[in-house]
Amino acid sequence: xxxxKVIFWTTTAIVSGMMLFSGFLYLTSPDLEAAFTHLGFxxxxxxxxxxxxxxxxxxxxxxxxPATLKLFAYFGFGLTFVSAIVAHIASGDAMSVSFAPFVFLxxxxxxxxxxxxxxxxxxxxx
Numbered sequence: 001x002x003x004x005k006v007i008f009w010t011t012t013a014i015v016s017g018m019m020l021f022s023g024f025l026y027l028t029s030p031d032l033e034a035a036f037t038h039l040g041f042x043x044x045x046x047x048x049x050x051x052x053x054x055x056x057x058x059x060x061x062x063x064x065x066p067a068t069l070k071l072f073a074y075f076g077f078g079l080t081f082v083s084a085i086v087a088h089i090a091s092g093d094a095m096s097v098s099f100a101p102f103v104f105l106x107x108x109x110x111x112x113x114x115x116x117x118x119x120x121x122x123x124x125x126x
Contacts, residue, residue: 001118008114011107016057018104019077023057026050039087052076060111067119074112081105 025032027050036046056073059065084101 004114004117008111008118011111011114012060015077015104015107015111016060019053019057023050023053026053039091041087049080053080070115074108074115077108078105081108 026046033043033046036043056076059069059073060077081101081104085098085105088098088101089095
């Protein structure tokens, strides 16, 4: 059981830390404003996504948060990572740019899988 908790908290901390950091940068960095323009997104989407990342990361990190809200955070982050991969490929960026979102997607899936194990729940979609 301890191994499961270590894997869960490690992957969750990595994903949540990255989301907190990127959410903060989305709200404050002029370079990321330019990056969103390059990808073809409107300026307001950067603000929405930055706030959603901050909220979602907190939902995953706080143990007392209800499971339903955690599921929304996992889904939202999964959708964000898949969308980032597609957006970078569609805008003509090098494939290496899509590698980071793919790695974080894998970490998110591992976090989700081990969350179910440590909570000793049946799989949500079974």
